[in-house]
Amino acid sequence: MSMTTENFGLLAEFVEPDELVEATARIYDTGYRDFEAYAPMPVEGLPEAVGFPRSRMPLVVLIGGVVGCLTGFGMQYYLTVIDYPLNIGGRPLNSWPSFVPVVFELTVLFAALSAVLGMLAMNGLPRPHHPLFGVPQFDRVTQDRFFVCIRRTDPLFHEQTTREFLQRLGAKEVIDVPL
Amino acid sequence: MTTGTKDDTNSDSLLSREHSFASVTDKIASIVLARRLKRGWIVGLLISFALTMLLFLSVAWLFAKGVGIWGIAIPVAWGFAIVNFVWWVGIGHAGTLISAILLLLKQEWRTSINRFAEAMTLFAVACAALFPLLHLGRPQFFYWMAPYPSTMGVWPQFRSPLIWDFFAVGTYATASLLFWYVGLIPDLATLRDRSKRRFPQVAYGILAMGWRGSARHWRRYQDAYLLLAALATPLVVSVHSVVSFDFATGIVPGWHSTVFPPYFVAGAIYSGFAMVLTIAIPLRAAYGLRDFITDRHLDNMAKVMLASGLIVAYGYLTETFTAWYSGHESEWFSVVNRATGPYAFLFWLLIACNIVIPQLLWFANVRRNVYALFALSLVINLGMWLERFIIVVVSLHKDFLPSSWDIYVPTFWDWSTFIGTIGLFTALMFLFIRLLPVISIFEMREMVEESHGESS
8 A cells, every 4th residue: 555645546446326315324423525426327315415405507408598589589689670571562671479479489499408418517518538437347346346536635535544434335346546 | 828838926016926026127238138038029020111112112202203293282282191290199199197106106117118109209290290291382491390590580380380380390209219218228227237248238328327326326316217207297298298299280170179188198108108008018929028018018018998989988978078068150161171071981980980889998908908908008009090181181081162172082192101101110119129038127127126125
């Protein structure tokens, strides 16, 4: 363990999702903050356990939708009323009922794009490499295993006590994550 | 009546208790990661590929000669291109319906069918989008539909349903692609981590974008997915409504009807579910997926088909009643002409395919018989295609002026283009089955967790 100052953190492996949620809650209660749980599927109670009960996705999508709506109407209004007015049988230039379909479609389009791009951006993806990918056991995080990683940068982190703490939480294995 | 397999004791649960996280992951991922190709897959792809070549040939000939190679002329200027467009777009509705609406309604049985239904949607919309482009006459100018500052100084006509169509289909294709891709990200990461060879690791690794299942990521992911579903739900309804405006805002007898939007949407769901069954039944047999796509799934889909079929029948009835009640001579003539005119045979075939025969779905042992269900799904696919043919061609061929009446006969190139798109669609489906997981693996793991939670 002479290289320990070089590592990214300590990774604990669990077999059952319930064990992970319980361990994560204990880690949070102990006072650790710079840690993250990993699971092969959404696990009920896990975001709450890591202290991230809700995301700001709804706000992002709302903004996207409003921008799309205004873009849709603004574009049609500008093009048919200001830039290229066509008198068709004396009908009003701002014939807003016939603008509704395009406004609706652009609202949905912008909202959907902001949901996907917002989710990826806030998650910091795409991210081609991450120190955890260096751990062979971590391959199973996308299959059937559950992990929690406490980072070295956490103020409470201590090589020996954190390791023992994770072992006491019932981890199947505690693994050094190389940087 | 045989119901697929006799030893299938779990036919009424959605997922057997014996499955674990590892077993569902292994079962679905191994379809993609197995090195050997199945012979049936090779033969199927070859036939589809040959038909795709027929499509390319037809398109090349069309570009060389113009739309005169088709059977269209005045008064029937829309012909096969629009019939096929509406048919394909309609098929493309089931995917998003299953993914989005059934997700919001918490219908768990959607989990094992949503992935390939979404893929089906994308490929069907791709086939659909080809037709208006080919029908333009000068397809090289398709981009004139988009509002961009051109040197001609003119803009699209935003009061026209054809431009609404452009936005509706464009948005639908984009949103369906996003929905599908977002759903795939965790499964692409699974394939990345399971594959043993370098090339798939890199390829799936790039597509998975570094997904590592972090709890915070999952939170945002689930929120984004649910919001996408909420956005896609009104979008599905809007797309076929807008397609129906292409007809309903025209004054042609047989088109000018306010019942068109809801009845088009019901018809889209009807044909979409029929196509999902057409694909699901052979798929689950070929890849041994009966554990995931159970008889209960097929039964549920059959019920949705029955319900949407009845709405379609109601649409026909309303249309006929309104034509009679309006007292409008041309409207009533178009109804009589449908039932007794030169295309009467197709009309009665349509009634048989869409209304009469599907009533068999009331019987549980028909819904549980895979052969009967597969045959019915083909019958409904045919019926829905005939419906669009009747709406487009039969309404147009005898409109207000008897002097301009004419009979529309599709040419070889009409048929070759249509059959070619079926080839393109199936070729894309075959490639999809081979390259991406056909069932959402992470959602199946969630189902495993839930079924274990119930038992303990």
